[in-house]
Amino acid sequence: DAGVTQSPTHLIKTRGQHVTLRCSPISGHKSVSWYQQVLGQGPQFIFQYYEKEERGRGNFPDRFSARQFPNYSSELNVNALLLGDSALYLCASSRRDSGANVLTFGAGSRLTVL
Amino acid sequence: GENVEQHPSTLSVQEGDSAVIKCTYSDSASNYFPWYKQELGKRPQLIIDIRSNVGEKKDQRIAVTLNKTAKHFSLHITETQPEDSAVYFCAASSAGGGADGLTFGKGTHLIIQP
Numbered sequence: 562d563a564g565v566t567q568s569p570t571h572l573i574k575t576r577g578q579h580v581t582l583r584c585s586p587i588s589g590h591k592s593v594s595w596y597q598q599v600l601g602q603g604p605q606f607i608f609q610y611y612e613k614e615e616r617g618r619g620n621f622p623d624r625f626s627a628r629q630f631p632n633y634s635s636e637l638n639v640n641a642l643l644l645g646d647s648a649l650y651l652c653a654s655s656r657r658d659s660g661a662n663v664l665t666f667g668a669g670s671r672l673t674v675l
Numbered sequence: 676g677e678n679v680e681q682h683p684s685t686l687s688v689q690e691g692d693s694a695v696i697k698c699t700y701s702d703s704a705s706n707y708f709p710w711y712k713q714e715l716g717k718r719p720q721l722i723i724d725i726r727s728n729v730g731e732k733k734d735q736r737i738a739v740t741l742n743k744t745a746k747h748f749s750l751h752i753t754e755t756q757p758e759d760s761a762v763y764f765c766a767a768s769s770a771g772g773g774a775d776g777l778t779f780g781k782g783t784h785l786i787i788q789p
Contacts, residue, residue: 594776603681603764604719606776617776620676651718662707662768664777666718 563587565654565667573673574642582637582670586654592616593635594664595627596651604651610635611657639672647674677702679767681780689788694755696783698765699747705767708741708748709777714761722763723750752785760787 566585574580586593592611596604606619610629629635633654639646649671653664678701688694700708709724725732725739725748732739736755741748752759762784766777 596776601782603679603766603779603781604777606778609776619776663709663721663724665721666711668718 565652565665567650567652567667567670569670570668571671571673573675575675576642576644578642578674580639580642580672582639582650582652582672584635584637584652584654584667586633586635586652587665590654590656590665591633592655592657592662593629593633594653594655595635595637596653596666597621598649598651598669600648607637642674644674647672677705677767677769677775677778679765679778679780681765681783683783684781685784685786687786687788688755690755690757692755694750694752694759694785696750696763696765696785697747698749698767698780699745700767700778701746702767702769703743703746704769707768708739709766710739710750711764711766711779712761713764713782719764755785755787757787757789760785 568583594609595607598604608627609617613629624640627637649669651669652667655662681698706727711719712722713719723737723739736753738751762782764782765780768777
């Protein structure tokens, strides 16, 4: 059974550009969460989606947006990229949106903004 | 919102000795406390978690203790081995990592000396 898969694994953008990151959850998992991990820090919560609806949002600007598709895969979009957006973006999936909500992380998409 | 403090930032122990990593949290509503291990360049992997209705949980060489009154929880690794070398993150959540997301500590770099 495949784990959480993310694409692309690495990408380089310049300031002001837009980026789309993709995530496929573990089969049977209906919840997807996005985290940003800056080098040397712990992951920081960005969004959580369950059954295609946004269920939670962290302290990130409106330049960050996401959506979840009928097959439970998800996209994270970041507009008007800043140098500070350079980070590892982690997607995590789980079976449901609360209670016994064990998160399984993907390998991440490493974004470098020049 | 929740705030999680983690100490120490770096911990070096001799192979075979025990390692203890401590975390404190601020939100008394938090009820789910996972620990993740992240090896260099890899995804965070859940190693153990505890919920607020128990005070201690063990899994082979790993144990976690929770003191709700003091709002702190700790990871204990006994008989450390070279493969235990990694960055360890504690986290806390009031919704099991769902709608409110997980709040992570800044991580502890555990170094096992041969």
